[in-house]
Amino acid sequence: xxxxxxxxxxxxxxxxxxxxxxxxxxxxxxxxxxxxxxxxxxxxxxxxxxxxxxxxxxxxxxxxxxxxxxxxxxxxxxxxxxxxxxxxxxxxxxxxxxxxxxxxxxxxxxxxxxxxxxxxxxxxxxxxxxxxxxxxxxxxxxxxxxxxxxxxxxxxxxxxxxxxxxxxxxxxxxxxxxxxxxxxxxxxxxxxxxxxxxxxxxxxxxxxxxxxxxxxxxxxxxxxxxxxxxxxxxxxxxxxxxxxxxxxxxxxxxxxxxxxxxxxxxxxxxxxxxxxxxxxxxx
Numbered sequence: 001x002x003x004x005x006x007x008x009x010x011x012x013x014x015x016x017x018x019x020x021x022x023x024x025x026x027x028x029x030x031x032x033x034x035x036x037x038x039x040x041x042x043x044x045x046x047x048x049x050x051x052x053x054x055x056x057x058x059x060x061x062x063x064x065x066x067x068x069x070x071x072x073x074x075x076x077x078x079x080x081x082x083x084x085x086x087x088x089x090x091x092x093x094x095x096x097x098x099x100x101x102x103x104x105x106x107x108x109x110x111x112x113x114x115x116x117x118x119x120x121x122x123x124x125x126x127x128x129x130x131x132x133x134x135x136x137x138x139x140x141x142x143x144x145x146x147x148x149x150x151x152x153x154x155x156x157x158x159x160x161x162x163x164x165x166x167x168x169x170x171x172x173x174x175x176x177x178x179x180x181x182x183x184x185x186x187x188x189x190x191x192x193x194x195x196x197x198x199x200x201x202x203x204x205x206x207x208x209x210x211x212x213x214x215x216x217x218x219x220x221x222x223x224x225x226x227x228x229x230x231x232x233x234x235x236x237x238x239x240x241x242x243x244x245x246x247x248x249x250x251x252x253x254x255x256x257x258x259x260x261x262x263x264x265x266x267x268x269x270x271x272x273x274x275x276x277x278x279x280x281x282x283x
Contacts, residue, residue: 143186179235
């Protein structure tokens with residue numbers, strides 16, 4: 001059992017099945033405590049019971065959560081803090097997909113499925129990351145870990161899953177943006193981009209996809225734990241395919257863009273200092 005996880009408290013959304021469930025299993029096996037956040041109440045409660053069996057104290061709870069709803073995510077974070085006293089790791093993993101070629105479907109009906117894909121896959125991660133910062137900052141100086149689940153479709157988009165690809169590309173952008181400032185709080189923010197992996201999302205196509213296309217669930221989970229184990233990994237995007245785990249590379253910004261980014265950082269730092277001065281004056 002590794003010491004990096006022992007005693008740590010993790011929120012894992014979408015943990016009633018698939019990748020999220022596999023991550024939760026390893027967290028508990030390595031001595032962590034887990035909050036299983038999912039819309040699938042029956043499966044989630046069953047998993048929590050299994051995790052707590054033969055334990056001296058509860059190491060898991062289930063909290064029904066639709067990540068596209070802000071109030072439900074606030075409730076999730078509050079319940080985690082109330083139950084376990086702290087939050088150390090937040091894994092924004094819940095997601096849905098489209099198997100209907102929705103972007104190419106000839107219809108004037110409102111594409112509600114496409115809207116839901118964006119609400120869950122992108123807004124759910126934005127909400128979860130925002131709240132994670134708020135709660136992990138309370139661990140000063142220890143900070144914490146945020147890992148967002150994107151997809152290989154964020155790196156290599158698919159026309160048949162246009163809205164899905166766009167939502168996951170947004171997750172990559174959010175992750176890289178927030179990592180730019182996260183280390184001020186000793187928080188790391190990274191993302192994992194799995195290729196086709198056996199999970200709830202892909203259950204309907206398991207028999208249709210050649211074995212050579214599937215990425216290993218073990219490799220996918222390992223990518224998350226690299227982020228958990230190593231506090232120097234920040235702003236990293238790991239892709240996972242049947243070839244293994246790869247750290248994606250991005251070109252350096254041109255000088256004028258880098259200057260804009262530096263001004264953005266400095267503006268934030270200055271505003272933080274001004275807020276601290278105001279708090280001192282009020283005291």
